[in-house]
Amino acid sequence: MKRALFLDLDNTIYPADSLADVLFTELFNLIDEELGQTDISSAEKAKRELTRRPFQQIADEFGFSDDLTEKGLKILRNARVEVPVTPYKAYSQLREVPIDKYLVTKGFTKLQQSKVDMLNIAGDFKKVYIVDPDQSDLTKNDIFQRIMKDKGYTKEEVLVIGDDLESEIKAAQELGVETFLFDPEGRYTNENVTYHARDYKDVAEIVMK
Ligand SMILES: [Mg+2]
Structure with missing residues (x-):
């Protein structure tokens, strides 16, 4: 679970x-x-x-x-998004899963924050973390560890969801956390991930396991 x-x-x-x-x-x-x-x-x-x-x-x-x-x-x-941004349709399947969610994104602080604002998703998350390579050497691995320690989550109790094998998926693998590779265009085959799908319809079931 x-x-x-x-x-x-x-x-x-x-x-x-x-x-x-x-x-x-x-x-x-x-x-x-x-x-x-x-x-x-x-x-x-x-x-x-x-x-x-x-x-x-x-x-x-x-x-x-x-x-x-x-x-x-x-x-x-200095870039900011100033127009409304539309999430993937599949995101609604994720949003509905009743579980604590944390957003961990890497990029320029102002820019990433403006995306969160224009997507209107801050309310979906317990906390939003922006890892800005311009300001620190922290990695997603560091942030994942920090959240797990602060909240007392074991590695079995967390699922990392993302599209980038070299970023969040790799960080999760380093920590022994299960991974869900989101691949709406079907770019990948046989990747070494726990779950791999073009949408989020199975997430509700996965978190109950
Ligand atoms: Mg990504």
Whole structure:
């Protein structure tokens, strides 16, 4: 029997690419200016990854110049979503599960907070944690451990739900916590996770186990 769900935000509660036009136009133009001249396919890939993963990782991986990295950081540090954001339809299946939920999201504080506000989901959670790589070296693993210690949850009593194998899923695996990989587009096969689904209809049953 589970006592708590730890949820990711981007691509777990709402599709991040739905905000690409709102958030990333300026940054995408800068990436095109720098990378697009020499390597169009990596420019496209970097832009696509940016909607899914932290900017700092993408900048490293794609070898952004210091100038582009700095400009990008400046844009994102001040970025906010100011339009209503629509969650995945499947999110309502998760919202209805009567269990304590914690939101643990990684990214720029102002930006992540504005997403939470515009999704109007703060009330669904006992607490919202924003891990900002710009401000600290904390990881999702650190936050998961902290919540479990504070609330006295054992690893068997927690389920981590997310879309990113390298982020929340990995952190959960390191802690021996069960994982639920949300995969609405069916991108993955045979991943080493406890549960794997395109929606959240089985979560109510899983938490009762
Ligand atoms: Mg995510």
